[in-house]
Amino acid sequence: IINIFFFTVFLFNNNNKNVWSAYNQNLNFPYEITFNEPIDYRTIIEPFIRLIMGYTTVSIEPKEFYWFAWDITKKPCRLVSLIEAQQFNIGDGEGNKLYLNHVVTQPKYEHQKIASTLLERVEQYAWTNNFNVIELYAPDDKRLYRKYGYKLKSQTGDQMFKKKS
Known part of the structure; x- marks a missing residue:
């Protein structure tokens, strides 16, 4: 409950600056998400619905791609939305950045290429930053992406x- 409270406080306090910081007590550093465009407020509702539903896929139909990173205790620590033709960066609070830049033109036909690139870079980042649960969610077809x-x-x-293996 405390974790959710801090996540909410940081999220709303930083919304106007288009930067969200969720302080994760277990890993002991903030996660920073920077958007280049105004935030879709559906991304604020999504994690709370997922918490209520027990981390299951929910029927929200925005045009963005989401991937969610959870720490090893399964508490939400970061939410990232990949918006069409938009670049975003992920910081670990210590000056290290991961840059992704994708143009989503035809999501239904570009799934495999985008998912493969995202998962390759996100997986590498995650394993070097001490959390091992990553979920990539495709809201348009209700399936999780899988990297070969x-x-x-x-x-x-x-x-x-x-x-x-």
Whole structure:
């Protein structure tokens, strides 16, 4: 409950600056998300619906791609929305940045290419920053993306990416 409270406070306090910081007590540093365009308020409602539904896929139909990063305790620590033709960066609070830049023109036909690129870079970033639960959610077809060569294991509605065996 405390984690959710801090997540909400940071999220709304930084909304006007288009920067969200969610302080995660377990990993002990803030996650920063920077958007170049105004934030879609549906991205604020999404994590709370997911919490109520037990981290299951929900029927929200925005035109964005989402990926959610959870720490090893399965508490929400970061939410990122990939908006069409938009660049965003992810910071770990210590000056390290991961830059992604994708143009989503035809989502239904570009799933595999986008998912492969995102998962490759996000997976590498995640394993070097001490959290191992990553979920990439496609709201248009209600499926989780899968990167070839990686095994997925379902645990209480979450999907854990395992390193190649």
